[in-house]
Amino acid sequence: MKFDTPATTNPIDRLKVVGRPTSRIDGPLKTTGTAPYAYERHDVVANQAYGYAVGSTIAKGRIASMDVKAAEAAPGVLAVVTAGNAGPLAKADRNIATLLGGPQIEHYHQAIALVVAESFEQARAAAALIRVDYTRADGAFDLERAREGVTGPSKDDPDSTLGDFAGAFAAAPIQLDATYRTPDQSHAMMEPHATIAAWRGDQLTVWTSNQMIDWATTDLAKTLGIPKEKVHVVSPFVGGGFGGKLFLRADTLLAALGARATGRPVKVALPRPLIMNNTTHRPATIQRIRIGATPDGRITAIGHESWSGNLPDGKPENAVDQTRLLYAAPNRLTGTRLAVLDLPEGNAMRAPGEAPGLMALEIAMDEMAEKLGLDPVEFRIRNDTQVDPEKPDRPFSQRQLVECLRLGAERFGWSRRSAQPARNRDGRWLVGTGVAAAFRNNLLTPSAARVRLDKHGMVAVETDMTDIGTGSYTILAQTAAEMMGVGLDKVVVRLGDSKFPVSAGSGGQWGANNSTAGVYAACVKLREAVAQKLGFNSADAVFSDGVVRSGNRSAPLAQAAGDPGLAAEDAIEYGDLGKRYQQSTFGAHFVEVGVDAATAEIRVRRMLAVCAAGRILNPLSARSQVIGAMTMGVGAALMEELAVDTRAGFFVNHDLAGYEVPVHADIPHQEVIFLDETDPISSPMKAKGVGELGLCGVGAAIANAIHNATGARVRDYPITLDKLLDRMPEVG
Amino acid sequence: MQNPGDLELTRRGVLMGSAAAVALTTGPFTEPAHAAAKRQEPILSTVSFTVNGKPRRLELDTRTTLLDALRDHLHVTGPKKGCDHGQCGACTVLVAGRRINACLTLAVMHEGDSVTTIEGLGLPDGLHPMQAAFVKHDGYQCGYCTPGQICSAVAVLDEIKAGIPSHASTDLTTPPQATAAELRERMSGNICRCGAYSNIVDAITEVAGRQA
Ligand code: FES
Ligand code: FES
Numbered sequence: 001m002k003f004d005t006p007a008t009t010n011p012i013d014r015l016k017v018v019g020r021p022t023s024r025i026d027g028p029l030k031t032t033g034t035a036p037y038a039y040e041r042h043d044v045v046a047n048q049a050y051g052y053a054v055g056s057t058i059a060k061g062r063i064a065s066m067d068v069k070a071a072e073a074a075p076g077v078l079a080v081v082t083a084g085n086a087g088p089l090a091k092a093d094r095n096i097a098t099l100l101g102g103p104q105i106e107h108y109h110q111a112i113a114l115v116v117a118e119s120f121e122q123a124r125a126a127a128a129l130i131r132v133d134y135t136r137a138d139g140a141f142d143l144e145r146a147r148e149g150v151t152g153p154s155k156d157d158p159d160s161t162l163g164d165f166a167g168a169f170a171a172a173p174i175q176l177d178a179t180y181r182t183p184d185q186s187h188a189m190m191e192p193h194a195t196i197a198a199w200r201g202d203q204l205t206v207w208t209s210n211q212m213i214d215w216a217t218t219d220l221a222k223t224l225g226i227p228k229e230k231v232h233v234v235s236p237f238v239g240g241g242f243g244g245k246l247f248l249r250a251d252t253l254l255a256a257l258g259a260r261a262t263g264r265p266v267k268v269a270l271p272r273p274l275i276m277n278n279t280t281h282r283p284a285t286i287q288r289i290r291i292g293a294t295p296d297g298r299i300t301a302i303g304h305e306s307w308s309g310n311l312p313d314g315k316p317e318n319a320v321d322q323t324r325l326l327y328a329a330p331n332r333l334t335g336t337r338l339a340v341l342d343l344p345e346g347n348a349m350r351a352p353g354e355a356p357g358l359m360a361l362e363i364a365m366d367e368m369a370e371k372l373g374l375d376p377v378e379f380r381i382r383n384d385t386q387v388d389p390e391k392p393d394r395p396f397s398q399r400q401l402v403e404c405l406r407l408g409a410e411r412f413g414w415s416r417r418s419a420q421p422a423r424n425r426d427g428r429w430l431v432g433t434g435v436a437a438a439f440r441n442n443l444l445t446p447s448a449a450r451v452r453l454d455k456h457g458m459v460a461v462e463t464d465m466t467d468i469g470t471g472s473y474t475i476l477a478q479t480a481a482e483m484m485g486v487g488l489d490k491v492v493v494r495l496g497d498s499k500f501p502v503s504a505g506s507g508g509q510w511g512a513n514n515s516t517a518g519v520y521a522a523c524v525k526l527r528e529a530v531a532q533k534l535g536f537n538s539a540d541a542v543f544s545d546g547v548v549r550s551g552n553r554s555a556p557l558a559q560a561a562g563d564p565g566l567a568a569e570d571a572i573e574y575g576d577l578g579k580r581y582q583q584s585t586f587g588a589h590f591v592e593v594g595v596d597a598a599t600a601e602i603r604v605r606r607m608l609a610v611c612a613a614g615r616i617l618n619p620l621s622a623r624s625q626v627i628g629a630m631t632m633g634v635g636a637a638l639m640e641e642l643a644v645d646t647r648a649g650f651f652v653n654h655d656l657a658g659y660e661v662p663v664h665a666d667i668p669h670q671e672v673i674f675l676d677e678t679d680p681i682s683s684p685m686k687a688k689g690v691g692e693l694g695l696c697g698v699g700a701a702i703a704n705a706i707h708n709a710t711g712a713r714v715r716d717y718p719i720t721l722d723k724l725l726d727r728m729p730e731v732g
Numbered sequence: 733m734q735n736p737g738d739l740e741l742t743r744r745g746v747l748m749g750s751a752a753a754v755a756l757t758t759g760p761f762t763e764p765a766h767a768a769a770k771r772q773e774p775i776l777s778t779v780s781f782t783v784n785g786k787p788r789r790l791e792l793d794t795r796t797t798l799l800d801a802l803r804d805h806l807h808v809t810g811p812k813k814g815c816d817h818g819q820c821g822a823c824t825v826l827v828a829g830r831r832i833n834a835c836l837t838l839a840v841m842h843e844g845d846s847v848t849t850i851e852g853l854g855l856p857d858g859l860h861p862m863q864a865a866f867v868k869h870d871g872y873q874c875g876y877c878t879p880g881q882i883c884s885a886v887a888v889l890d891e892i893k894a895g896i897p898s899h900a901s902t903d904l905t906t907p908p909q910a911t912a913a914e915l916r917e918r919m920s921g922n923i924c925r926c927g928a929y930s931n932i933v934d935a936i937t938e939v940a941g942r943q944a
Contacts, residue, residue, distance in 0.1 A: 027867035028856035030875030031882060033810020033849065040809035075773050120804065121795040122774065190814045190822055190876040190925050239812070239876030240925050272815040469874030469926045624870045624928060631927025656819035656923065664919040665900075667929040669912070 001521035004575025007680040011543065012520065017481040017488060018685075021620040025488065026237075026473045035237045038209040039194035039269045044234075045205075048196060049078055051116045051258040051268035052123035053250060054130055055109030055278055056101055059649030060139035060342045063103045063112065063132055070129040071115055076122030079261040080130070081114040086257050092219030092248055096314045096345045099223065099250045100257070105134065106311060107344040108650035109277035114254040116262050139342030140309070141649040143284050146339035147307045157316060159335030160324055162390050168301035168331035172292025176368045180289065180360035181716045182319075184642035184651065185282040187349050188661050191239020192272055193279060197255035198265035205232040208252050210496075211241040212505035213464040217498045219248035224256060235496035238468040238506075242632075243348040245468070246507050249279055276344075276654035281642060283308040283317040283346030287360040292331075297374045297382045303333040304361065309341030317346060319357035322439045322696075325582060326361070326401075328385035342649055348507065350632060351692035354440050355699075359636065359717060362436035362700030367713065375419065376435050376704070377409050388582045397581040397681035400612035401437060404588040407673065408435070408610040412590040421711035422729040429594035430729070431605070432709025436697035438587030438609070442679075442688040443510040444578045447518030448501035448571035451480060451526045455565060457546055457558035459484050461493045461522075465503035465515040469628075470691055471621030472511060478618060479516040479685070483523030484557065485543030501569055509585070509689025512617060517572035517683040525568035530560040572683060581681050585613040585693045589630070589701040595709045597731045600721035602706060604634055607698075608671040614679035614688035626694035627670040633698020635662045639718050781845045783808055784852030794840050798832075799823045801839035802849060810850035810879045814923070821922030824880035824887075825849045831887035833921075850879035853886060862886050865935035873926035881922045885936045888918045892940075910940035 012018050029035035036043070056063075068080040083089070083102035091098050101110035113130055117123035140146050153159050169175065195208040204226070210216045213233050221228040238245060251268045258266035270278060285308045292301035306319035316336035323334050349355070369379035381402050388394040409415070417433045418424055424431040449463035461480050467473045477491040484491075494500065501522075504514035531538035536550035546557050560566060577583075592606040609626050616622045639660040642651040653659045672694075678686035699717060707713050712727035774793040781788060783806060790805055799816075802808040802825070811834050814822030818836040825834045826848040854860035859867070862882050872878040891898075892914060895907045900917035908914055915936050916929070924932065 023867050024870065026875070027872075028859060028863075030872055030878050031850075031859065031863040031866045032853075032855050033812075033851050033879040034856060035875050036809070037812070037876065039813070040803060040807075042807045042809070119774070119793055119796075120800055121793045125795075188925055190820060190874065190923065191812070192814070238874060240874040242925070269813070272817060272819070469872075471873070620870050621873075624873055624926075624931060627930050628873055628927030631929060632925075655817060656815050657817070661923060661925060662927070662929070663921075663923055664916040664929050664933070667916070667927070669933070670930040 001524060001570055002573050002575060003683055004577065007684045007686055010684055011483050012685060014482060017478045018617055019615060022474055022478060022618050024471055024474045024621060025477050037191055037237050037239050038196060038207050038235065039267055041196055041207045044207055045198045045265045047264055049116050049118060049262055049264045049266050050120045050123045051114045051255055051266045052127045053111050053254055053268060053270055053274060054113040054115065054127050055274050056105045056112050058105055058134045058136050059108040059141065061105050061137040062135045063105065064135045065133045067131040068113065071126040074122065074126035074129055076118035077126045078116045078264065079258060081254065081257045081261050082112065088225060090223050090225055092222045094215060094219055094247050096311050099253045107342060109274050111250040111254060111278060114258050114268065116258040116266050139649050140340060141343055141644060142646040143286060143307065143309050143339065143341065146309055146341055147286055150307060150337045150339045153335045154338045157336050159333060160390060161333050163331035165301050165303050165331045165333035169290050169292040169303060172300050173295055174293045174371050176291045176364060176371060178289055178364060178367060178715060180287045180363060182285045182356040182359050183717060184284045184644065185349060185636065185640050186276045186642055186659055187242040187244030188656065188659060189240030189242055189244055192269045192275060193245065193249050193251040194269035195252040195255040196265060196267040197259040199259050202226065203230050204256055205234065206252055206256060207234045209238045209245055210235045211238060211245045211466050211468055211507055213466065213496060213498050214502045214505065216248050216252065220252060220256065223248065223253055233498040235466055238466050241468040241506065242350040243352065243507060244279055246348055273655045276642060276651050276659060280345045280347035282349035282352065283310060285317050285319045285356045287319055289360055289364040291364055291368050293368060293372060297372045297379050299327055299329040299383045301331040302327060302329040305335050305337060307337040307339065308346065309339040309343065310346040311342065312340055314346055317356060318353035319360065321353045322357050323361055324390060325388060325584060326437065326439050327383040328389055332389065343644065351440055351695045354696045358436065358439065358697045359699040362697050363703050363715060366704040366707065377405050377414060380405055380437055394580065394582050397583045398612065398614065398677060398679045399586060400675055400677060401586040403675055404586055404610040404612050408588040408590050408608055411673065412608050414590065421708050426594065428597055430597050430709040431592065431594050432705045432707065433590065433592045434701045434704030434708055436589050436701035436704060438589055438693050438697040440509060440585050440693045440696050442513065442583040442585055442682055443508050444574040445504045445510055445514050446571050446573045447504035447514040448569065449503065449518040449522040450501050450567060450569040451519065451522040452565060452567040453526060453530065453557065453561040455558055455561045455563055457486065457490055457556065459486060459491045461491065461519055462500040463503045463515060463518060464496060464498055464500045465511065466496045466506045468506045470506060470511055470625060471618055472515060474621060475512055475516055475617040476519050479519045480523055483520060483527065486546050486557065501571065509692040512689055513683050513685055513687040514572065516617060516685045516687065520684050521570040521572045522568050525570045526566060529566050529568055530557065533560040533566065577681050583682055585688045585690065587611040587693050589697045591701040591705045593702060593705040593709055595706060595724065600724040600728055602638055602719065602721065604666065604702065605668055607668060609694060610673045610675065611690055611693055612675040612677050613690045613693055614677055614682055615686045616674045617685065617687050619674060622674065622690050623672045625691040626672045629691065629694025630670055630698050631662050631667050633695050634666055634702065636717065637699040637702035637719055641718050777840045779840045779843050781842045781847055783847045784849060792839050794838065796839045797835050798837045798839045798842055799834035802834060808849055808851060812876050812879055814876065821884060822877050822880040824883040824922060826883055826887060829890065831884050850883055853882065862939050865939045869931045869935040871932040871935040872928050877922060877924045881924060881932055884919055884922045888915065889940055891918065910937065912937065
């Protein structure tokens with residue numbers, strides 16, 4: 001189904017199932033520990049052996065020699081796989097560094113071997129017997145230092161400009177020129193990257209944990225040099241990804257190689273201490289923001305440049321993207337500056353670009369509001385735009401940023417805030433509130449599904465879409481139930497299998513809208529098949545309560561299926577509505593913090609998010625997406641930082657003890673409000689995404705609240721108490 | 733608690749075994765590989781405990797954690813492995829009613845113990861009230877931390893009932909209550925990267941209220 005004109009009324013608009021708060025259909029499995037994750041698939045293949053991955057202990061250089069004899073001779077060991085004996089391997093386009101290193105080493109903890117043994121304990125013990133001599137090469141690991149050599153854009157990412165930024169900024173009566181820093185961050189999803197691989201002849205099956213089934217299938221085939229049809233990828237449950245499982249990673253390749261070497265199914269989970277340097281991370285940024293405005297608070301010039309580093313051929317962290325679209329201004333300059341760093345591969349983590357970008361931009365807006373003597377909510381409202389500022393003939397399909405800010409301010413009690421910092425005291429706590437805008441684009445990508453109807457009236461949905469905690473199972477079931485006019489109990493959903501039609505997959509908050517639209521398309525086809533089978537006119541057939549009605553005739557849905565059943569497959573494909581309209585999601589975050597007057601300990605006391613993100617398909621799980629993102633935002637603001645050893649070139653705190661993420665005690669009760677919105681330009685579902693929107697801006701809202709509480713402006717994340725202590729107000 | 737006399741393995745044997753391992757991995761490599769390998773031959777031991785009420789007897793490499801004994805040997809895969817280092821709480825199970833990180837304890841240390849995993853609390857056709865409350869409040873997303881969260885939550889309410897204080901307790905003489913602050917403090921060993929905390933506390937609070 002080609003979607004090239006805005007949606008009109010369709011069966012989804014009945015909202016009998018879609019749009020209602022619905023408990024997850026996979027909830028009973030997840031809460032009883034019976035949902036099967038990759039490493040625990042004892043049910044799929046017998047005689048599994050255990051693989052233990054070994055990582056490089058240098059960041060750059062070569063393996064001079066590697067002695068695996070002791071490991072090979074250790075009890076229970078079946079094979080030791082290295083680049084030397086694995087056979088030729090290609091590198092897939094979506095991987096920047098090779099997944100099995102050697103002799104060349106591209107980053108610390110790059111996998112260099114897999115030990116396969118009868119037991120986990122044996123594989124782990126044997127892995128410790130491998131002796132490696134390296135020849136180290138010099139590398140660049142320090143972004144601050146590398147930044148000095150990078151003054152302009154790379155040829156792949158030219159600057160975007162409008163008007164005369166330099167002139168307008170110089171002429172602006174009120175100016176801000178400030179630099180902000182965000183650190184490297186780790187996805188730290190709770191389920192380690194894990195795979196079981198088994199070969200049958202030349203046919204490979206992997207049970208894995210991956211957000212993008214078709215990418216994994218394509219890239220595994222390419223890496224191994226085998227046809228894609230020979231690779232079967234299965235990933236029905238994914239224990240979190242946040243972008244860290246978008247790509248084929250070492251667990252999958254190593255399991256496949258280990259299984260090929262031993263002739264046994266092999267399972268591999270990346271050990272937690274290996275994950276943060278072995279896999280991808282969100283790159284650190286240094287962002288310079290310049291804003292010029294008139295005294296009445298109109299922005300006349302806005303400039304945003306962001307430095308980040310990556311391995312050769314890596315991409316920049318696109319932290320300036322939102323600045324092209326968020327606020328009006330006639331003179332603009334945005335651009336990325338990319339340095340080569342030999343740290344592990346930088347890549348997408350939840351809301352790549354916008355998450356770090358808004359951490360900086362939305363502090364800058366707060367600073368500017370302060371300079372202007374304007375309320376920060378009002379300052380943002382004054383610079384709203386309903387069109388793409390760079391291309392004014394391109395309107396936003398929907399843009400309710402102002403409404404989010406106004407409603408949030410009212411619900412949060414914003415008017416009680418003191419504009420003067422450090423004025424609000426609650427016992428030992430200095431209390432402050434902060435606001436930030438949330439912004440994230442709505443991405444359109446084709447998504448296919450198959451829908452089957454059987455003689456009992458059961459509807460089965462099959463698509464390679466994944467549920468990484470996002471609630472895909474449930475919203476796809478809701479979509480099919482609405483379209484076919486049945487209850488949720490009559491729908492089963494099967495996901496995460498490369499034998500199913502290729503979906504949008506999970507990433508970039510594009511999953512919900514695109515994958516439900518794909519199921520919508522397949523259901524439209526199935527409805528036609530049903531109508532035809534019953535001899536009804538499909539244009540006026542009404543599907544509801546398990547019955548199909550047309551004129552004064554009606555028949556049970558199940559009857560149309562008959563013994564052989566009916567099936568239909570289709571995909572949603574998009575025309576140019578994404579070009580003609582700017583499609584984005586909007587929100588406003590409000591945060592109250594307390595900062596201990598003596599110790600500068602920071603506690604988040606209240607959080608509110610107001611979101612405008614099209615139709616909310618399942619308010620229960622959508623709210624969870626937003627509170628989960630807000631929680632990640634607390635981590636980004638206050639604690640998360642991969643500490644770089646700039647001499648040895650690795651992330652030092654590479655486990656869950658050293659890399660701190662928020663825990664229960666860090667998170668207060670969180671409020672979320674969804675504006676009642678539908679966006680007929682986005683898809684027949686009229687929905688957009690929220691999973692990343694919820695993270696965008698949170699960090700800055702917290703930083704701004706800390707400033708309001710203490711008067712101290714910290715531009716260097718995470719905001720830990722040591723950065724505040726010597727700038728705290730005198731304790732009265 | 734297990735009776736040390738029940739173990740077929742002596743303490744001396746364990747020490748000798750581990751001393752050999754240390755010498756091998758840190759010392760200069762002088763012996764031929766096969767001799768080294770011989771020293772690494774796994775030391776096996778049998779252990780018996782009940783899992784979700786069922787008696788189980790296993791012969792295990794003594795290095796096997798309780799978590800791996802459950803997941804890999806007994807195929808009881810409800811307890812999850814998030815870190816294997818006591819950092820995340822995904823592996824939380826109840827041993828004699830008290831919560832522990834199953835990755836931080838060796839299986840052979842649990843002779844005679846009774847182990848309850850998430851499956852022992854309830855299965856899809858008969859959810860424990862805590863499991864049902866997690867579903868109702870959407871106290872999870874990816875589900876990977878969830879078995880640990882729920883086992884912890886059940887134990888937390890028992891700890892509060894038993895009057896065991898926490899860092900969040902205002903004083904040591906009045907019995908602790910299931911307040912949000914108490915729950916957040918006591919649940920903080922269970923990381924949820926999906927960030928379901930606010931909903932998890934709502935779920936536990938509802939169950940605590942019903943019990944009270
Ligand atoms: S797996 Fe045991 S605490 Fe993380
Ligand atoms: S539900 Fe995913 S980590 Fe808690």
